[in-house]
Amino acid sequence: MSEAIAAQLPATESVLPKQRGLYFAGEWHEATGARSFETFSPGSGKSLGQVAEAGEADVAAAIGAAHAAFPEWSAVPPLERARILRELARIVRENAHELALLDAVDCGNPVRAMVGDANIASAQIELFAGLVTEMKGASIPMGPGRLNVSVREPLGVVARISPFNHPFMFAAAKIAAPLAAGNTVLIKPPEQAPLSALRLAELAGDLFPPGVFNVVTGSSREVGAWIVADPRVAKVGLIGSVAAGQAVMRNSADALRPVLLELGGKNALIAYPDADPDAVAQAMVAGMNFAWCGQSCGSTSRVFLHGDIHDAVLARVAKHIQAFTPGLPESWDTTMGALASKAQYDRTLHYIETGRAEGATVFAGGKPPDTPALAEGYFVEPTIFTDVTSDMTIARDEIFGPVCSVLRWQDEATMLAEVNALDVGLTCSIWTRDFDAALRTATAVEVGYVWVNEVSKHFVGAPFGGKKQSGIGREECIEEMLSFTDLKNIHMKFAG
Numbered sequence: 115m116s117e118a119i120a121a122q123l124p125a126t127e128s129v130l131p132k133q134r135g136l137y138f139a140g141e142w143h144e145a146t147g148a149r150s151f152e153t154f155s156p157g158s159g160k161s162l163g164q165v166a167e168a169g170e171a172d173v174a175a176a177i178g179a180a181h182a183a184f185p186e187w188s189a190v191p192p193l194e195r196a197r198i199l200r201e202l203a204r205i206v207r208e209n210a211h212e213l214a215l216l217d218a219v220d221c222g223n224p225v226r227a228m229v230g231d232a233n234i235a236s237a238q239i240e241l242f243a244g245l246v247t248e249m250k251g252a253s254i255p256m257g258p259g260r261l262n263v264s265v266r267e268p269l270g271v272v273a274r275i276s277p278f279n280h281p282f283m284f285a286a287a288k289i290a291a292p293l294a295a296g297n298t299v300l301i302k303p304p305e306q307a308p309l310s311a312l313r314l315a316e317l318a319g320d321l322f323p324p325g326v327f328n329v330v331t332g333s334s335r336e337v338g339a340w341i342v343a344d345p346r347v348a349k350v351g352l353i354g355s356v357a358a359g360q361a362v363m364r365n366s367a368d369a370l371r372p373v374l375l376e377l378g379g380k381n382a383l384i385a386y387p388d389a390d391p392d393a394v395a396q397a398m399v400a401g402m403n404f405a406w407c408g409q410s411c412g413s414t415s416r417v418f419l420h421g422d423i424h425d426a427v428l429a430r431v432a433k434h435i436q437a438f439t440p441g442l443p444e445s446w447d448t449t450m451g452a453l454a455s456k457a458q459y460d461r462t463l464h465y466i467e468t469g470r471a472e473g474a475t476v477f478a479g480g481k482p483p484d485t486p487a488l489a490e491g492y493f494v495e496p497t498i499f500t501d502v503t504s505d506m507t508i509a510r511d512e513i514f515g516p517v518c519s520v521l522r523w524q525d526e527a528t529m530l531a532e533v534n535a536l537d538v539g540l541t542c543s544i545w546t547r548d549f550d551a552a553l554r555t556a557t558a559v560e561v562g563y564v565w566v567n568e569v570s571k572h573f574v575g576a577p578f579g580g581k582k583q584s585g586i587g588r589e590e591c592i593e594e595m596l597s598f599t600d601l602k603n604i605h606m607k608f609a610g
């Protein structure tokens with residue numbers, strides 16, 4: 115089976131985008147001064163070529179194109195916008211393997227997992243295509259001869275800035291809601307993995323009138339900062355770290371511009387004494403998203419095991435963790451890829467050292483693999499620390515690497531206080547057969563997304579987002595689309 119699919123995968127060179135420039139106003143542009151930066155494959159260390167390095171004037175030109183296209187696009191009837199989005203979804207689905215391979219070589223995640231990403235992107239685009247007529251307003255009966263209506267209007271230029279862990283999925287899926295609502299978009303893909311956004315523009319850019327969909331690339335955070343500084347941008351949606359979210363919000367203050375922020379997490383998996391130890395062991399591993407080296411905002415990297423089942427769960431973890439062995443991302447059989455960059459690799463190894471130094475026990479992994487074929491890439495084995503306490507650094511910081519911390523608990527109130535002690539609150543996974551405990555805990559945890567006897571999965575249409583410093587706003591649902599609209603109230607009085 116896997117051989118047959120591997121045979122269908124195109125050669126890596128053939129999936130690289132030919133265009134490496136900036137895409138705006140429906141055309142490809144060189145960056146000012148023909149500046150560029152090099153992008154590398156984190157699995158092999160090999161160069162994947164040059165990509166345009168946008169300067170401030172280039173960013174301004176791309177925003178100008180999006181701004182100029184807004185009146186035309188916002189006037190396109192909703193069902194026509196939906197038709198174009200469905201066409202986009204079809205193109206994404208038809209090219210899922212090619213796009214997945216491109217992401218695999220550029221960001222290090224395994225190709226098989228990235229096919230899933232492309233299909234999720236497609237499903238989300240279809241969701242928003244189906245929601246275009248739900249951009250409804252309301253009316254208030256104000257009496258005879260009067261009509262009071264509230265209408266929803268698109269905002270204008272929406273900027274979407276994304277991180278490296280799901281490059282294509284974020285490029286494709288995150289444009290759907292703003293476009294469905296009649297906004298134009300500018301995307302800024304991650305500096306570590308910019309290629310799939312360029313390929314998206316190659317494949318689908320001409321579906322839209324010029325200026326409706328635009329892409330700018332760059333190797334530094336400045337590019338994102340220039341976007342945020344431009345007063346013509348009506349809303350910024352950022353997926354990234356808490357620090358970047360704070361910067362975007364701060365820099366949006368002068369313009370009094372709304373922001374949509376999907377930021378980091380240090381999420382808890384909580385297992386009660388009645389939970390099935392094998393199911394919890396499996397969930398511990400699944401919740402870490404080891405396929406993409408734990409580089410997922412929703413990863414449940416703090417595992418709170420009740421003392422009664424602590425040892426029984428750990429006794430079953432090895433069996434499940436075996437499913438994840440670091441391998442070359444472009445190989446169909448690979449179940450766990452490479453970290454996205456040297457910075458992520460160094461950061462992960464640093465936290466592993468810190469965990470050891472602070473007295474936690476390495477239960478699994480804890481080092482790069484010994485495989486010679488992986489020596490040039492940024493690979494780290496799936497790592498589990500036991501004997502972790504809540505005051506340890508590895509129990510507090512988002513590592514964004516394949517490192518899971520296991521904590522033992524006895525008293526529910528103490529455990530919940532520890533779960534809620536951090537400034538972030540994105541997801542939580544609760545394992546119990548006791549309905550009361552499940553509901554009590556789901557209510558008590560200060561997060562935006564809770565699973566009971568499930569983990570890791572997202573559900574198209576269900577609101578995803580964080581509380582506290584994990585973000586502002588919700589995505590993957592109708593509220594995401596409505597967040598790219600504003601309400602206008604119109605009161606009419608008719609003669610006679």
Ligand SMILES: NC(=O)c1ccc[n+]([C@@H]2O[C@H](COP(=O)([O-])OP(=O)(O)OC[C@H]3O[C@@H](n4cnc5c(N)ncnc54)[C@H](O)[C@@H]3O)[C@@H](O)[C@H]2O)c1
Nearest residue numbers: 276277278304335338339354355358361376377378379411
């Ligand atoms: N909540 C979610 O849905 C979600 C999903 C994926 C990743 N994340 C988070 O992303 C982080 C990992 O990604 P990262 O290290 O690439 O994040 P990052 O914050 O360093 O970068 C993310 C993006 O923001 C840009 N950026 C950085 N600083 C900026 C600024 N001051 N102004 C404008 N743009 C700026 C970067 O260029 C990049 O495109 C983790 O914290 C992770 O939890 C969150």
